[in-house]
Amino acid sequence: MDYRSYLSDESKNRQPSPIRALAPFVARKGMISLGAGNPNPDTFPYESMQLTLKTGQVIQVDAEHFKKCLSYDLTSGFSPLNQWLKGLQQVEHKPKVEFGLTIGVGSQDLITKALQMFINPGTPILVENPTYTGVLSFLKSQPCQLVGVSTDASGLMPDELQRILQEWPIHEKPRPRILYVIPSGQNPSGVSASFERKQEIYSICQKYGILILEDDPYYYLQFRKDRIPSYLSIDVDGRVLRFDSLSKILSSGLRIGFATGPQVLIDQINIHSQSTNLQPSGISQLAAYELLEKWGYDGFDAHVRKVSSFYEDKAKAFIELLERHMKGYAEWDIPDSGMFVWMKLLGGITDSKEVIMTKATARNVVAVPGEAFLPNGGMTPYVRLSFSNVSYEEADEALRRLAIVIQEEAALNGVTIENH
Structure with missing residues (x-):
């Protein structure tokens, strides 16, 4: 080519x-x-390096590699x-x-x-x-x-x-x-x-x-x-x-x-x-x-499979909580990888930015308005949620608060929605 x-x-x-x-x-x-x-490198204060893994294993870093990596490469x-x-x-x-x-x-x-x-x-x-x-x-x-x-x-x-x-x-x-x-x-x-x-x-x-x-x-x-x-x-x-x-x-x-x-x-x-x-x-x-x-x-493959299994469990738990708190308030696709859910707010909401940046944060919930992900901008009812670094209890409470925000916003729009 x-x-x-x-x-x-x-x-x-x-x-x-x-x-x-x-x-x-x-x-x-x-x-x-x-x-x-x-x-x-004789002026560098570092002599050696070792890594301790969560398994308790200790890796003593190769001395020549360490010396080389202290310098430009x-x-x-x-x-x-x-x-x-x-x-x-x-x-x-x-x-x-x-x-x-x-x-x-x-x-x-x-x-x-x-x-x-x-x-x-x-x-x-x-x-x-x-x-x-x-x-x-x-x-x-x-x-x-x-x-x-x-x-x-x-x-x-x-x-x-x-x-x-x-x-x-x-x-x-x-x-x-x-x-x-x-x-x-x-x-x-x-x-x-x-x-x-x-x-x-x-x-x-x-x-x-x-x-x-x-x-x-x-x-x-x-x-x-x-x-x-x-x-x-x-x-x-x-x-x-x-x-x-x-x-x-x-x-x-x-x-x-x-x-x-x-x-x-x-x-x-x-x-x-x-x-x-x-x-x-x-x-x-x-x-x-x-x-x-x-x-x-x-060994690398074994590790990444553990990591993917960890996030799969997090995703399943998060979807369970979405079903509990957000059914009727939003729609979403079930993730098959990674650490995100892309969720469409219902209740007549056409712009998620104000809802998320003002009203959700006032209830101590942070998410990312969908506008940030659109190539050419514009309003969108979508919002990105991440389940990667919250506990089950934190996610449960966050989605409960977010559901209240959506319900209140829907009422302002003259739309009555109920959690099914």
């Missing part, structure tokens, strides 16, 4: 850091470097971790095309750099409607056109994507060439695209020459034995740039995400990083690597 034709002028103009370009040479055995001005990440993650992608997704991988300061760091890589003034970007507010906030600061594609309980709708592209006024402006999707446990809806849907969407993207940016931080939080295969796993053209995160499965404070895809695009992301944050934290990467290496791929 001609990836350069997708790149923005800004991305094409980025040049590798002359100093960072020396890093592979410095790593050679016997090389003497008079190049980069790295601080001398490759932009693409700590090499042993980079290689381990490449192996994970091979085991889990079995990519059909050659790929590169880079590590970033959380997946959002990499996603925003990737999006910026494709945006010239007026560039249309296809996104799900609704979609993740963090990426929306970034995109709304860019000189691009957001094109929302409708979703339902099974994710992005292929027919709607096909309609938008088929009816696009190409005599006035070029068709979109970038599609940003969250296929598993979508934030905010909590639903996942089926394998059949992914195949349909991929075929449409082949037809119209579209690159797929697969943002999949909840992939390992699917509530099913057999995880739905990723876009990366069905990619035969090199048109998928995938983003994973360790935040939901190891620690959000580690700030580690990774991008997988065509090496040309990975290189462009790295060139961007060379002029901004240089590299992800060495110590965070080392803490992740030592654990992952100890677990191996089977």
Whole structure:
């Protein structure tokens, strides 16, 4: 594929850091470097590092790895971790095309750099409607056109994507060439695209020459034995740039995400990083690597299945409480992954923002108004609820309070509703 034709002028103009370009040479055995001005590690006060797991196991971090990770390293990440993650992608997704991988300061760091890589003034970007507010906030600061594609309980709708592209006024402006999707446990809806849907969407993207940016931080939080295969796993053209995160499965404070895809695009992301944050934290990467290496791929799979089972239990309990408190006051889809419920308020409520930001908070309940997730703004009766970090008792009380708010708001609208 001609990836350069997708790149923005800004991305094409980025040049590798002359100093960072020396890093592979410095790593050679016997090389003497008079190049980069790295601080001398003898001046660092840290001597060693060990990790204590909740199981009681203690991991004594490799001394040479620790010394290396205290200093500047490759932009693409700590090499042993980079290689381990490449192996994970091979085991889990079995990519059909050659790929590169880079590590970033959380997946959002990499996603925003990737999006910026494709945006010239007026560039249309296809996104799900609704979609993740963090990426929306970034995109709304860019000189691009957001094109929302409708979703339902099974994710992005292929027919709607096909309609938008088929009816696009190409005599006035070029068709979109970038599609940003969250296929598993979508934030905010909590639903996942089926394998059949992914195949349909991929075929449409082949037809119209579209690159797929697969943002999949909840992939390992699917509530099913057999995880739905990723876009990366069905990619035969090199048109998928995938983003994973360790935040939901190891620690959000580690700030580690990774991008997988065509090496040309990975290189462009790295060139961007060379002029901004240089590299992800060495110590965070080392803490992740030592654990992952100890677990191996089977141990990692066992861990993520425990994590997904934890959130599945939380989701089931939360849906039970929704049925108890919110039936008749709201409608919702049952999440199949992740940690969110996308809920439509009833009772004549057309704008959830005032209800949530003023009246719900007055009763000490916090949720996110649906407006934050709409690509092109506007009023909506929807609200996003998260069940990930509240106890059963807290969720019970929060939904009881929220039901009162909705009932009161419905009464103001002249609508009488009862909890069934």
